[in-house]
Amino acid sequence: MTDASTATPKTNARPPRRQQLDMADQLKQLQAGPDADSGTSTGAETPAQQPRQSRPPRQNNQGAGNQRPQRQQQQPRKQGAQGQAQGQGQAAAQPQRAPRKVNPVLERLFELYPQLFGARFVPLKLGVYEELLARHPEDFKAEDLKIAMGQHARSTRYLEAVAAGLARHDLDGNALDPVAPEHVHHAILELHRRRLQRANSEDLRPQLVARIAKAVEASGLDREAYAVLVRSRDENNNAVVDEALAELAQQAAKREALLRAFEASGRSEQEFADMYGMKHGEVTRTLQRARADREAPAAPAVEAPEAPAAD
Template sequence: MTDASITSSAPADAPAQPHQRRRQPGRKGPQQRPQGRPIHPLLEQLAELHPALFGARFRPLKLGTFQDLMERHPGVFQPAALKEALGQHARSSRYLECLARGDQRHDLDGQPVAPLAVDHHHHALVELFKRRQARSKEDLQPALRARVRELFVQSGLDRAGYAAAAKVNPEALAALLDEADHDQAAEIARREALLRAFELGGLSEAQFADQYGLAPDAVAPLLAQARDDRRVRAGR
């Protein structure tokens, strides 16, 4: 998945290998990210010029942001360097996070100007989970399936329409959504079983948490959700 209109060259909303630079002997390298990747020097300048986009909280960039920056700041940026900086920015996990949230695209003044396309939202979410899975021993696939199912439901499209909009294989999407439905049914059944045990057990929430190995502050929300599940099943 790409967002080539941001930079007019490199795909900006898609993962890619970081750009490698050769260091000259005797020179120190640029400032390093925690992961050891160099931060493009223009990104700090962009954060100063447009903190609403590149500051503490990233926001999805309006398509065509590269050209907007060149026009807003004539003579300030070298085109190739700006494209490189925007590409690095848009491939970062922090930027993927704002896409995965489904935030609207914003212009240089920090104003929302357009909704995020389904394919950009979907693929950013998948890539973000892929990166998180590489750092986690926990299986994050159920959580990913649940999030994709949420996007599918929110889109208002049928499966074929969503597959086309998200630019994914229809069969793979159908299999994922079927698994997500199964996951959801299993979780609803688990909550119902715990609610019944709570109703029949005569225990306080603290005692119930201790008996079933639950976090004490998780019991009340879990029971409330189980009661909501019942109301939904009853058609209320």
């Protein structure tokens, strides 16, 4: 009897230190993936052996152990949101670039001539600097006006107006002679150089070739005269000019071939277009251009632009 009575309180007493260590090992085995025969049955029997409910055993925290990976998965999201907030805060904290200060002389020019220095830029007549000094001696100093006019002439908007071949204007807004072909050419090259600085790896050469080809046609010069006029020491620029001229020569050859085929066919333009599956308007324009190429004068007109270079 004495042995039985003493055995009962021992079962209700707290497990000895060795048993606690064994239970801890079993808990580690459960978390690490226990075998079906030993680990699972041990995890089910251990809570029944614990008399104190106020302090649950460690193995009952399996549910919490299963939730830890979820918290770990949510933590990067939280950190990402915090990182975004910090990045936005740093971007807002960085000082914004101050707007470029406008030259006061250019502001005064805009007040006096908004049609020339306002929202729309146009090429200015040669000698406009001297004319401005003569008209407004009280408004401008010679050196200040020279600097301001240089800034205006180097601006991208002004170069675009020159590259487009617009006519030069006087201070009264009257359109005068068109910009010289060499000035148009140099403006196109400068705009291309500036675009290259912003385009990274984009290939802008086809656009440059096409624009120079249009400038050649708009100049009224033949291809050889234009090449002589704009030839420079820059071999890259010369190669682009040669490529544009070669493309124009190929187009002219195609127009001439079409004109010859039309003349040999003995058909009307409409019948000829239907025969080749082309649009009537396209055939008409091409034939007109081919006839103009034939009638274009050769020697006198192409030699005229070379005179200033010879002097």
